[in-house]
Amino acid sequence: MKIWPSLRRWARRLAALAALAAPAHGEDVLYLYIWNSYLSEDTVRRFESQCRCRVNQDYYSDNEEMLAKLDAGATGYDLLVPTGYAVETLLRKNALRPLDRTKLPKLANLKSDFREPWYDPGLRYTVPYATTVTLLGYNATRLAQLGLPTDSWALIFEPRHLEKLKGRVTVLNSQRELMAAAMKYLGHSVQETDPARWDEAKRLILRAKPYWATFSNSTYIKDLALGNIWVAHGYSSDMYRAQQDALEAGRPFAIDFRTPKEGAVLAVDSFVLHQGGRRPDLAHRFIDFMLDGANAADVSNLIGAGNPNAAAMPHIRPEIAGHRGIFPPPEELRRLEMLRDFDPKTRRLLSRMWTEIKVR
Amino acid sequence: MKRGAPGLWAAALSVYAFLYVPLAIVVLFSFNDSMLSAEWVGFTTRWYATLFADQQMLDAAANSLFIALSAASLSTVLGTMAGLAMARRRSAWLGGLPLLVLGPVAMPELLLGVSLLLFFRQVLDLTLGLLSILIAHVTFSIGFVAVVVRSSLAMLDESIFEAARDLGASSWQTFRHVTLPLIRPAVLAGFLMSFTLSIDDFVITFFVAGVGVTTLPLQIYSLIKVAVTPEINAVSTLLMALTLTLIALAAKLAPDALKGRL
Amino acid sequence: MIEPRHRQRAAASRGSPNGWLLGAPPAVFLLVFFLAPALLMVGASFQEPGEFGGLAPLLQDGRLNLSLESYRFFFGDRIYAEIFLRSFIVAAATTLICLMLAYPLALAIAQSAKRRRDLLVLLVILPFASNFLIRIYAWIVLLGPAGLLYTPGAVIAGMVYVHLPFMVLPLYANLEKHDPALLEAAQDLGAGRWTRFRRITLPLSLPGVWAGSALVFIPVLGMFAVPELLGGTRDMLIGNLIKEQFLDNRDWPLGASLSILLTVGVLLLAGLSAWSARPRRSVP
Numbered sequence: 093m094k095i096w097p098s099l100r101r102w103a104r105r106l107a108a109l110a111a112l113a114a115p116a117h118g119e120d121v122l123y124l125y126i127w128n129s130y131l132s133e134d135t136v137r138r139f140e141s142q143c144r145c146r147v148n149q150d151y152y153s154d155n156e157e158m159l160a161k162l163d164a165g166a167t168g169y170d171l172l173v174p175t176g177y178a179v180e181t182l183l184r185k186n187a188l189r190p191l192d193r194t195k196l197p198k199l200a201n202l203k204s205d206f207r208e209p210w211y212d213p214g215l216r217y218t219v220p221y222a223t224t225v226t227l228l229g230y231n232a233t234r235l236a237q238l239g240l241p242t243d244s245w246a247l248i249f250e251p252r253h254l255e256k257l258k259g260r261v262t263v264l265n266s267q268r269e270l271m272a273a274a275m276k277y278l279g280h281s282v283q284e285t286d287p288a289r290w291d292e293a294k295r296l297i298l299r300a301k302p303y304w305a306t307f308s309n310s311t312y313i314k315d316l317a318l319g320n321i322w323v324a325h326g327y328s329s330d331m332y333r334a335q336q337d338a339l340e341a342g343r344p345f346a347i348d349f350r351t352p353k354e355g356a357v358l359a360v361d362s363f364v365l366h367q368g369g370r371r372p373d374l375a376h377r378f379i380d381f382m383l384d385g386a387n388a389a390d391v392s393n394l395i396g397a398g399n400p401n402a403a404a405m406p407h408i409r410p411e412i413a414g415h416r417g418i419f420p421p422p423e424e425l426r427r428l429e430m431l432r433d434f435d436p437k438t439r440r441l442l443s444r445m446w447t448e449i450k451v452r
Numbered sequence: 453m454k455r456g457a458p459g460l461w462a463a464a465l466s467v468y469a470f471l472y473v474p475l476a477i478v479v480l481f482s483f484n485d486s487m488l489s490a491e492w493v494g495f496t497t498r499w500y501a502t503l504f505a506d507q508q509m510l511d512a513a514a515n516s517l518f519i520a521l522s523a524a525s526l527s528t529v530l531g532t533m534a535g536l537a538m539a540r541r542r543s544a545w546l547g548g549l550p551l552l553v554l555g556p557v558a559m560p561e562l563l564l565g566v567s568l569l570l571f572f573r574q575v576l577d578l579t580l581g582l583l584s585i586l587i588a589h590v591t592f593s594i595g596f597v598a599v600v601v602r603s604s605l606a607m608l609d610e611s612i613f614e615a616a617r618d619l620g621a622s623s624w625q626t627f628r629h630v631t632l633p634l635i636r637p638a639v640l641a642g643f644l645m646s647f648t649l650s651i652d653d654f655v656i657t658f659f660v661a662g663v664g665v666t667t668l669p670l671q672i673y674s675l676i677k678v679a680v681t682p683e684i685n686a687v688s689t690l691l692m693a694l695t696l697t698l699i700a701l702a703a704k705l706a707p708d709a710l711k712g713r714l
Numbered sequence: 715m716i717e718p719r720h721r722q723r724a725a726a727s728r729g730s731p732n733g734w735l736l737g738a739p740p741a742v743f744l745l746v747f748f749l750a751p752a753l754l755m756v757g758a759s760f761q762e763p764g765e766f767g768g769l770a771p772l773l774q775d776g777r778l779n780l781s782l783e784s785y786r787f788f789f790g791d792r793i794y795a796e797i798f799l800r801s802f803i804v805a806a807a808t809t810l811i812c813l814m815l816a817y818p819l820a821l822a823i824a825q826s827a828k829r830r831r832d833l834l835v836l837l838v839i840l841p842f843a844s845n846f847l848i849r850i851y852a853w854i855v856l857l858g859p860a861g862l863l864y865t866p867g868a869v870i871a872g873m874v875y876v877h878l879p880f881m882v883l884p885l886y887a888n889l890e891k892h893d894p895a896l897l898e899a900a901q902d903l904g905a906g907r908w909t910r911f912r913r914i915t916l917p918l919s920l921p922g923v924w925a926g927s928a929l930v931f932i933p934v935l936g937m938f939a940v941p942e943l944l945g946g947t948r949d950m951l952i953g954n955l956i957k958e959q960f961l962d963n964r965d966w967p968l969g970a971s972l973s974i975l976l977t978v979g980v981l982l983l984a985g986l987s988a989w990s991a992r993p994r995r996s997v998p
Binding site: 471563567568645672 | 737750984
């Protein structure tokens with residue numbers, strides 16, 4: 093009977109650990125709920141020594157995961173980094189705390205293009221930190237050989253191009269993103285809800301679908317770098333990753349990416365204060381610290397994200413700061429649109445259509 | 453005992469191969485001198501160096517191992533009890549036990565995760581942490597243990613128990629010296645299944661994990677959009693080596709328990 | 715050795731102490747941590763989706779906000795039934811292939827020398843102590859160059875790989891207890907290897923086959939990661955549909971009602987098969 097003493101030992105350790113797991117009151121800890129690799133270790137360490145506090149990061153890899161978790165009642169986070177449409181959702185649920193702008197003197201560093209987002213005009217709740225464009229990434233070597241254009245959504249929607257790419261194309265596994273691409277190609281807004289135009293987009297997608305390899309939200313990074321896939325619909329930061337991976341591994345081809353001329357989706361991720369946070373004081377200090385150009389450059393240098401901070405630009409590696417896919421020039425920026433949440437009824441109808449697209 | 457037919461062993465070995473070929477790739481690429489796990493470039497141990505400098509990843513791995521061992525032990529005990537109870541003659545409320553036990557197996561993990569989080573936060577007002585993860589893992593593992601134990605009891609021969617009773621054994625003695633050794637393979641199988649279910653769970657853990665508590669799958673999934681580097685191959689390789697060592701150690705330290713003489 | 719059902723039941727009951735007390739701890743645990751949370755979700759399936767995800771408030775303007783809308787949405791449309799059917803076919807195929815692969819392996823382990831069995835069982839489970847995502851990426855590396863990636867075949871291969879131990883272990887737990895004397899006696903009576911398997915080993919192993927099949931078939935139905943990562947443009951299963959409702963779509967009531975329909979369907983099926991497979995065997 094050696095089982096009981098050992099079970100008791102486990103139980104004791106468990107109780108101890110459960111106690112440890114509860115956030116310790118009194119200690120100065122800032123809890124972040126954030127995307128992985130949005131902050132460099134070095135930056136975090138510098139902030140920790142400056143504020144004499146500890147920074148704890150928990151990660152999510154999807155806005156929807158984060159929202160679902162908060163919806164079900166998770167609390168304890170001081171700062172979140174949601175994307176625009178998710179900010180609106182959180183705002184409408186009264187889940188965010190207004191910012192005290194007197195504590196954020198470095199707000200002036202932000203580019204003027206990012207000061208009046210539709211979800212938070214005048215930045216009363218949000219401080220933009222990173223931007224991404226949903227665009228086309230491609231195997232530049234292959235596409236040059238095939239003589240295909242890389243500056244238009246036609247590449248993933250037109251059978252005359254797709255015939256040369258059969259089984260070598262992936263598109264995002266996201267109803268909103270794929271519909272947005274189709275709408276842009278058809279010359280409509282990404283917020284379009286007119287049933288006739290939805291139908292038009294659906295037909296466009298179904299016509300192209302037999303040529304696509306799969307719907308993919310993450311594996312396309314590896315597939316592009318491996319050479320399995322030649323064209324992918326996805327996020328600029330992912331395409332940058334694939335480009336660097338292929339370069340580092342010495343692949344016999346180059347990966348590149350650009351925004352289609354018809355326009356595309358822009359995503360802006362911002363720091364926001366969650367209502368459930370215990371340390372708004374530390375959170376404000378952290379945001380202002382991150383507004384400093386050298387620190388704000390982190391996210392661009394680490395993952396190839398675009399940057400809304402003007403002071404960050406000199407600190408960003410030139411091959412990133414100079415890439416049109418990551419920092420769209422003004423005429424391209426004007427053609428970008430941010431996604432905005434639909435109401436529940438429209439969401440259900442879109443989901444029904446999406447299911448049909450997936451099953452057909 | 454006679455050895456099985458050579459054909460049987462050939463079949464068994466090819467199934468082992470099926471299990472181990474992807475694994476060989478995982479281990480091999482943990483020593484590969486390339487970010488991109490595509491082809492062999494050269495031998496390196498730098499991914500292990502990266503891993504040992506990555507405190508967050510190591511903490512997550514330690515949490516995962518601890519939770520998996522605790523959850524597997526707890527669900528093995530509860531699941532074995534449920535399996536034994538299910539094998540008994542029908543009684544009014546035991547009729548519901550199979551449904552209760554199979555329910556968490558049948559329920560899609562997303563729903564299980566969301567429902568547990570709602571329940572923990574809005575009904576119990578429990579602070580999320582290791583405990584909430586442990587409870588969730590036990591909930592979905594019990595069924596696996598119970599089903600195996602139940603099916604193995606269906607095989608037992610009544611005369612064994614009669615013999616034990618004829619020799620004057622109490623029902624507890626019969627259980628400990630007769631039933632338990634007989635169902636030992638099922639209990640071991642249940643433990644191993646619970647262990648792998650727990651150590652690899654992402655969806656449910658994502659929802660019930662608390663602030664500042666992370667497990668290895670959570671840590672790895674957060675990298676999916678950033679860089680799935682061979683560091684993850686390295687931590688996987690390490691975890692397997694550790695699991696093997698732990699079980700070998702357990703076999704050495706507590707040979708009685710493992711041989712069924714609990 | 716082979717007994718009518720009622721005597722086996724009696725045997726099992728005498729082999730364990732304190733009768734129904736054994737069932738109480740797991741039952742209480744599951745009542746609290748499974749049934750109570752599950753009932754919350756049953757309630758949610760009758761609620762309305764919140765304006766911005768989650769659930770709409772239950773009481774609005776003094777009126778109770780409950781409806782059958784989610785269920786009506788599901789039953790009013792053939793496409794969802796089609797996805798359910800397709801998922802059941804994938805689950806059945808996965809279970810069958812798992813069974814065919816697991817049986818020889820479990821049998822070989824059960825017939826090996828006693829001191830080696832634990833090690834062989836451990837070897838089955840060891841690959842699963844590594845990480846799911848990294849194993850799937852290994853499959854992408856394996857299948858990609860062969861042109862097999864993003865096909866229904868890749869989904870089944872992935873499903874089989876992920877669930878194989880849950881077939882091997884229950885089968886092994888059963889086969890390990892077969893009495894070799896029985897096979898030897900049959901051999902002495904002139905029964906060939908195949909006859910011995912078909913008339914003795916296989917019928918005796920049926921409880922293990924059922925247990926393993928349940929533990930493979932049921933989880934496969936809710937799985938979404940494998941079709942998402944290895945499947946092509948048409949491989950949408952129930953798991954994916956449910957995931958989309960909870961995440962992309964933030965339509966909890968529809969997600970909850972789909973999940974509940976699936977759970978109830980599976981439990982009914984399990985009950986039905988347990989009933990139809992209740993032992994009616996006698997010595998042939």
